[in-house]
Amino acid sequence: MIFLNVDATTQITITWLIMTETAVMRAMLSWFVVCLMSVGPASAQMVNSTETVRKGRDLAAIACANCHVVGAGQPSARVLVPPAPSFDSIAKRPDTSADALENFVATTRRSLDRPTGMPNPYLLAYQVQEVVTYILTLRK
Numbered sequence: 419m420i421f422l423n424v425d426a427t428t429q430i431t432i433t434w435l436i437m438t439e440t441a442v443m444r445a446m447l448s449w450f451v452v453c454l455m456s457v458g459p460a461s462a463q464m465v466n467s468t469e470t471v472r473k474g475r476d477l478a479a480i481a482c483a484n485c486h487v488v489g490a491g492q493p494s495a496r497v498l499v500p501p502a503p504s505f506d507s508i509a510k511r512p513d514t515s516a517d518a519l520e521n522f523v524a525t526t527r528r529s530l531d532r533p534t535g536m537p538n539p540y541l542l543a544y545q546v547q548e549v550v551t552y553i554l555t556l557r558k
Contacts, residue, residue: 471555473548474552474553475488477545478549478553479492486504486505516550519550523536
């Protein structure tokens, strides 16, 4: 608490501002802790749950469907000629694994050296994991 020798109104205003800033800082700290708890380690967070698969499918329909068939009933047509492999065919490849898919999405980029490389999908790590989880569920 700060005390100034001005008048009671000024002292109350300054005290209120300090208390308000403290409350805001506490709220921000609480929000930050909640966010950290919700993120957790990637291995613990990305379980093969129905919710993760749904999020991966929905995200793939937005971010990947211009080039890939991501699933049955896809609302948009592919624009890439020749088309990129379907998620179903990727899932059924013998060398497909979560690590291989995550690495491919994170490192394979179109460039002057690789004009046919995959464009950057601009996905965050957890989003890549959701899409990868969805792709792996297509194995049958």
